[in-house]
Amino acid sequence: MPVVSGQTPILQEQFIKAFRVMLLARLLEKKLASLYRSGLIRGGVFLGKGQEALSVSVGIHLNKSDIFAPLIRDQAGRLAFGDTVLDTLRTYLGSQLGSMRGRDGNIHRGRPREGYYAMISHLGAMIPAVSGALLARRMRGETGVVGATCVGDGATSTGAFHEGLNAAAVEKLPLVLVIANNQYAYSTPNSRQFACEDLLDKAIGYGVTGHRADGVDLADCLQVVGAAIHDAREGGGPQIVVAKLLRLVGHGEHDDAHYIGSDIKKSALGRDCLALAEARILDEQWASEKEIASWRKDINEEIEATTAKVRKEPTPDPTEEDWCAVSEARLVDNFLS
Amino acid sequence: MSGGITYLEAIRLAQAKVLADDARVFIYGQDVGSFGGAFKATEHLAKEFPGRVLDSPLSEDAMVGMAIGAAIEGMRPIVEMQFADFSTCGFNQIVNHAGTLFYRTGVSCPLVIRLPSGGTAGGGPFHSQSMEALYAHYPGLVVMTPGTVEDAYSMLIEAVAIDDPVIFCEHKLLYNHLKAEALPSEALPAGQAALARPGRDATVVTYGAMLHEALAAAETLSSDGYEIEVVDLRTIKPIDTDTVLGSVARTGRLLCVSEAWPWGSVCAEVIARVSSEGFGLLDAPPQRLNAKDTPVPYHPDLWSSHRPTAAAVEASLRELLRM
Numbered sequence: 001m002p003v004v005s006g007q008t009p010i011l012q013e014q015f016i017k018a019f020r021v022m023l024l025a026r027l028l029e030k031k032l033a034s035l036y037r038s039g040l041i042r043g044g045v046f047l048g049k050g051q052e053a054l055s056v057s058v059g060i061h062l063n064k065s066d067i068f069a070p071l072i073r074d075q076a077g078r079l080a081f082g083d084t085v086l087d088t089l090r091t092y093l094g095s096q097l098g099s100m101r102g103r104d105g106n107i108h109r110g111r112p113r114e115g116y117y118a119m120i121s122h123l124g125a126m127i128p129a130v131s132g133a134l135l136a137r138r139m140r141g142e143t144g145v146v147g148a149t150c151v152g153d154g155a156t157s158t159g160a161f162h163e164g165l166n167a168a169a170v171e172k173l174p175l176v177l178v179i180a181n182n183q184y185a186y187s188t189p190n191s192r193q194f195a196c197e198d199l200l201d202k203a204i205g206y207g208v209t210g211h212r213a214d215g216v217d218l219a220d221c222l223q224v225v226g227a228a229i230h231d232a233r234e235g236g237g238p239q240i241v242v243a244k245l246l247r248l249v250g251h252g253e254h255d256d257a258h259y260i261g262s263d264i265k266k267s268a269l270g271r272d273c274l275a276l277a278e279a280r281i282l283d284e285q286w287a288s289e290k291e292i293a294s295w296r297k298d299i300n301e302e303i304e305a306t307t308a309k310v311r312k313e314p315t316p317d318p319t320e321e322d323w324c325a326v327s328e329a330r331l332v333d334n335f336l337s
Numbered sequence: 338m339s340g341g342i343t344y345l346e347a348i349r350l351a352q353a354k355v356l357a358d359d360a361r362v363f364i365y366g367q368d369v370g371s372f373g374g375a376f377k378a379t380e381h382l383a384k385e386f387p388g389r390v391l392d393s394p395l396s397e398d399a400m401v402g403m404a405i406g407a408a409i410e411g412m413r414p415i416v417e418m419q420f421a422d423f424s425t426c427g428f429n430q431i432v433n434h435a436g437t438l439f440y441r442t443g444v445s446c447p448l449v450i451r452l453p454s455g456g457t458a459g460g461g462p463f464h465s466q467s468m469e470a471l472y473a474h475y476p477g478l479v480v481m482t483p484g485t486v487e488d489a490y491s492m493l494i495e496a497v498a499i500d501d502p503v504i505f506c507e508h509k510l511l512y513n514h515l516k517a518e519a520l521p522s523e524a525l526p527a528g529q530a531a532l533a534r535p536g537r538d539a540t541v542v543t544y545g546a547m548l549h550e551a552l553a554a555a556e557t558l559s560s561d562g563y564e565i566e567v568v569d570l571r572t573i574k575p576i577d578t579d580t581v582l583g584s585v586a587r588t589g590r591l592l593c594v595s596e597a598w599p600w601g602s603v604c605a606e607v608i609a610r611v612s613s614e615g616f617g618l619l620d621a622p623p624q625r626l627n628a629k630d631t632p633v634p635y636h637p638d639l640w641s642s643h644r645p646t647a648a649a650v651e652a653s654l655r656e657l658l659r660m
Contacts, residue, residue, distance in 0.1 A: 067406075099442070100441060100442070101443075103440055103441050104441045104442075108441070110442060111442070112409045112438070112442050112444040113409075113444055117406075117409070118441060118442050120433050120434050120437065121433075122429050122433055122434075125398075125402060125429065125430060125433070125434055126402075127402070128396075128398065128399040128400075128401075128402025128403045128405075128406065128430070129402045129403070129405045129406040129409070129430075129434065130406055131399070131402070131403050131406060132402060132403030132404055132405060132406025132407040132408075132410075132414075133406035133407065133409060133410045134406070135403060135406070135407055136406065136407035136410035136411070136412045137410060139363060139388070139389070139407075139412065140410075159398055159426075160398050160399075160402065160429070160430075163394070163396035163397075163398045163399035163402075164398070164399050164402060166394055166396065166399070167393065167394050167396055167399035167400075167403060170394055324440075325436070325437075325439065325440045325476035325477035326439065326477060326479065326501040327439045327445035327500045327501055328499055328500050328501055330526070330527075330528065331479055331499065331501060331527065331528055331575050332575060333574055333575040333576060334575065334576075334578055334579075
């Protein structure tokens with residue numbers, strides 16, 4: 001299978017739009033980290049710093065009627081697909097009004113009825129789920145639908161990755177599987193994760209098309225992911241995108257990531273995609289420093305106002321909880337009765 | 338038993354009916370297409386319903402994961418596991434994804450996973466398992482264990498109609514041996530146990546293939562003047578504690594019989610509930626009879642001692658009646 005790169009010309013408008021979503025994701029995550037350190041977020045906080053260019057490129061190319069199953073470092077992709085600052089904060093802060101109602105938290109949020117799937121923690125598991133959704137859409141005669149899901153380098157070692165991608169390939173489904181090779185699965189480096197030369201080589205084994213993106217370069221991510229989504233939409237079958245980059249934070253905010261060496265941080269992989277995109281905008285004179293500063297200010301105001309609002313919202317009340325895991329009331333087991 | 342419709346044919350006919358009645362239904366599993374399934378439970382269905390009976394790769398995780406995605410999108414997938422034992426390879430998707438989806442997101446997950454369950458002579462450790470207790474342990478799953486031809490048919494149709502994930506444990510030993518004159522026109526709802534044989538001296542609570550061992554034991558004991566009541570649970574989760582307690586109230590004695598392993602089994606759950614909620618009804622300590630706590634042995638001579646048989650049920654009942 002050929003390894004192709006994107007050919008759509010970069011549009012200034014799309015680059016700016018993507019940058020603004022990346023900026024929103026970065027500043028929102030900065031706030032989440034601060035709330036976590038203040039003890040206001042219970043459970044984990046897992047950030048996508050350094051992965052925004054790749055992630056946003058997925059969300060921005062999907063339509064409302066597509067399916068998206070993001071993973072833990074996809075705040076940017078989530079926002080681009082339609083998730084909001086409000087629901088993000090509600091989920092992290094455990095508001096009863098959030099989409100997960102305190103029943104699940106942080107990155108495990110979604111609105112499956114709207115094509116925005118809520119990940120389970122078991123890596124690779126969303127690949128067959130998105131594939132099944134695409135199979136269902138096809139059985140119903142819907143065309144032009146794409147399903148995208150994101151994983152990291154660690155998930156490529158799971159059985160679910162293999163089974164899901166293989167099954168999608170057998171059915172020639174319009175699946176776009178985006179692999180962010182951020183060099184470490186928690187603390188485990190690539191050298192202890194896989195032995196193939198390049199994760200992109202896996203495309204050949206599964207009979208799918210592979211695309212390589214430079215994970216720190218927004219223009220390249222937009223082009224390559226856009227081409228992959230386009231090709232899937234046009235009937236080209238499953239597409240995988242592999243992008244190398246470096247996670248610029250710990251696995252979670254509890255993790256100081258001391259295991260990431262200074263050499264790799266100083267390498268090309270360690271560059272910050274957001275700073276590079278901002279430099280590009282200034283260089284191309286697509287916006288001035290003053291304009292970017294005003295975007296930043298507007299975003300921070302939105303985040304602060306939303307945080308203040310959500311902190312006043314009710315948290316789930318265990319006495320009001322129905323403690324019911326099945327949707328058909330007649331099938332509730334009488335265990336506690 | 339005479340007559341024409343086998344337990345296996347009932348399962349095939351139930352699937353034909355739901356495929357015909359509901360455009361959302363499709364079947365996904367290994368060899369289920371033109372081959373008709375390892376046990377022929379989907380024979381001719383691929384031809385009859387083009388594009389809706391799909392061969393899957395040998396990938397239990399992907400089979401269940403695909404069904405979950407399709408269910409979220411409003412379909413009603415039926416997944417056929419080739420043997421119940423192999424569902425462990427799809428276990429994560431079943432318990433962590435299908436079983437949690439409604440509670441987490443408010444979106445229900447209407448899928449059916451058919452597990453050809455239980456032992457047959459020569460099946461051995463990996464083609465004989467009874468997994469109902471394992472799945473019943475997890476929240477969010479409905480677990481059915483039909484023990485009659487009529488239930489195999491009506492419960493599978495109901496399983497497809499249920500908005501939640503259903504683990505449908507169909508017993509392989511019954512596939513071709515058990516026959517009925519006709520398909521049922523009405524049925525008890527899921528979650529309701531059936532009184533398979535009325536009695537007054539002791540209650541046997543059981544399900545699946547063990548129903549027939551229990552009924553045979555009850556018949557034998559009737560010649561000695563004992564009247565044994567047999568309760569067929571039908572659905573393991575939700576479990577019908579009321580019918581069980583009602584029967585124990587009549588007999589005062591309880592034996593629970595299951596082909597599954599003893600530890601954390603359905604028998605353990607039934608006895609826990611009766612002890613907790615109906616202690617005063619008991620005239621003797623509640624008893625249980627399970628398979629032995631080893632892998633299911635291959636050789637028929639070992640297997641027939643590993644699982645409870647009518648003779649073993651009879652012996653347990655005689656002991657219970659002496660207590």
